[in-house]
Amino acid sequence: MTAKKEHQIGLTVEKRSVTCSEGETILQATLAQGINHTHACGGQGECSTCRVLILDGLAHCSPRTDREEAIADKLNFPGEVRLACQTHITGDIELRRMILDQLDMDIVSGQFQDESGIAIGSQEQLTMLFIDVVNYTSLAERFPPYDIVHVLNRYYRLMNAIIKEHRGIISDVAGDGILAIFGTGQDSDNSVADALRAVRGMQEGLKHFNVYLDKNFGIEFGIRAGIHFGEVIVGPFDTGSMRKLAVIGDNVNYASRIESANKEFGTDLLLSQEAYDQIKHEYESVRVFETQLKGKTGQYRLYAPA
Numbered sequence: 570m571t572a573k574k575e576h577q578i579g580l581t582v583e584k585r586s587v588t589c590s591e592g593e594t595i596l597q598a599t600l601a602q603g604i605n606h607t608h609a610c611g612g613q614g615e616c617s618t619c620r621v622l623i624l625d626g627l628a629h630c631s632p633r634t635d636r637e638e639a640i641a642d643k644l645n646f647p648g649e650v651r652l653a654c655q656t657h658i659t660g661d662i663e664l665r666r667m668i669l670d671q672l673d674m675d676i677v678s679g680q681f682q683d684e685s686g687i688a689i690g691s692q693e694q695l696t697m698l699f700i701d702v703v704n705y706t707s708l709a710e711r712f713p714p715y716d717i718v719h720v721l722n723r724y725y726r727l728m729n730a731i732i733k734e735h736r737g738i739i740s741d742v743a744g745d746g747i748l749a750i751f752g753t754g755q756d757s758d759n760s761v762a763d764a765l766r767a768v769r770g771m772q773e774g775l776k777h778f779n780v781y782l783d784k785n786f787g788i789e790f791g792i793r794a795g796i797h798f799g800e801v802i803v804g805p806f807d808t809g810s811m812r813k814l815a816v817i818g819d820n821v822n823y824a825s826r827i828e829s830a831n832k833e834f835g836t837d838l839l840l841s842q843e844a845y846d847q848i849k850h851e852y853e854s855v856r857v858f859e860t861q862l863k864g865k866t867g868q869y870r871l872y873a874p875a
Contacts, residue, residue, distance in 0.1 A: 579663035580604065581624065589658055595621060596653035607668045612654035617644060618668045619653040626662030645691065695752045696760040696798050696844065697821055698737065698767065699828035700728065702745035703791035703837075709745075712786065720782070721745065724790065727774050735767035736760070740815050748824075750816055753803060761798050761840075761847035765874065768794045768838055795828025797841040826862040827871060834858050836873045845872040 573591040578598060580587065589598035596619050599606040610616035614636030623630060627649055633641060637655040640646070650667070702708075702724075709717050725747070729739050732749045736757050741748040749767070752760030771792060779789040799820035805813070827839050836856075840848075845855070854875040862869050 576629070576658050577661045578658070579625070579661070581663065581665045582669070591657075593657070594654055595651075595656050595658065595664070599653065604666075606653060606666060608654055610654075614640070614652055614655045616640075617652060620646075620667045621651055621653050621656075621664040622667055623649045623651055624663045624665060626658070626660060629658050629660030629662050631657040631659070647691070691803060692800060693753070693803050694798065694800050695750050695803065695816065696764045696796060696847075697801070697816065697824035698732075698747075698749040698751065698764045699795045699824050700747040700749070700768075700771065701793050701828055703793055705745040705790075708788055708790075711788075716786070720786070723781075724778065727778055728771055731770040731774050732767050735763045735770060737763060737767055738814060740813070748816075748821070750803070750814075753814070759847060761796060761844045762851065764796050764844075765838075765840075765848065765852075768796070772837075792837065793828055793831040794838045795824055795826075795831065795841075796839070796844045797824035797827055798844040798847055799823065799841075822864065823862070826865060830858070830860055830862065830871055833860060834871075834873070838873060840872045840874070842870050842872070848874075 575588050575590050577586045578589050578595060580599070583604060587598055587602040587604065589595065593601075594612070596606055596608055596612050600608075607618045608616075609618040612619065614634060617640050630651060633651070634655045637652045640652065641650070653666075712720075724745075725739075725742060728747060732739055732747075735751070737749045737751045738753060739747060740750050749764070751757070751763045751767070757763050771794075775790055775792060782788050782790060797820060799818075801816040801818040801820050803814070803816045805815075823841065827841055831837060831839055836858075839858070845852075852872075852874040856873040856875070858871045858873070859868050860871060861867070
């Protein structure tokens with residue numbers, strides 16, 4: 570009788586290897602050798618808590634089963650994230666278990682409620698748009714807190730509707746500042762062009778908003794915008810009481826610095842070189858500025874579309 574082939578599974582967290590016999594899943598092999606491998610659904614391919622990240626040997630993993638494919642599609646797993654309960658191997662592999670304790674379990678449970686299509690996070694090329702209200706601080710000092718909160722809530726609702734209309738998502742707000750992102754799984758040919766159209770829409774919407782502000786408060790809002798295109802980490806960040814789709818990375822800071830540079834040049838919209846490269850065939854008439862940006866080294870070229 571021919572002996573079953575055996576392969577080694579290297580476990581980076583446990584710093585050891587276990588043997589996996591032909592016909593066994595990764596989960597069966599780890600459990601059989603005393604690894605406390607989380608599997609809330611009993612290894613039925615229904616929950617994703619046994620997920621592993623294949624660090625080496627992905628080519629030795631079996632194709633995804635229908636059950637695994639359904640979960641991978643829902644949570645937008647990259648190819649190297651696999652369900653241990655559904656995966657057989659044909660050679661040695663190295664992996665890292667991704668769910669290790671109850672807090673991990675709670676986070677995974679929340680991911681199944683997520684509808685963004687990027688429940689576990691990803692690295693993407695996105696367009697980031699920073700919007701700031703001109704002279705907001707001096708305006709805010711003139712009014713009581715309840716007026717400030719009311720005006721900002723009305724402003725946010727208006728801006729959000731326009732951003733959504735142009736395939737964007739508000740990722741964060743801070744005071745009068747808005748960070749919107751474009752290109753997150755939306756059906757768009759050019760996310761930078763979407764962001765530009767959103768800015769134009771917000772500028773137009775602000776005209777009507779200012780009629781309201783002037784009538785009720787005797788003030789007007791102006792906005793400044795900065796647009797950058799680059800690679801960021803995007804995912805649903807969860808504090809337990811607050812959950813939002815957010816982006817992180819140096820390119821987010823870069824976009825913020827571009828928005829701030831409007832003050833230096835007396836402009837209301839600036840694009841980075843990377844963003845301008847995406848739309849230069851549509852906007853040949855631009856003003857070009859060379860400047861240094863706070864917190865970054867070197868000279869940067871920024872563009873103000875006409």
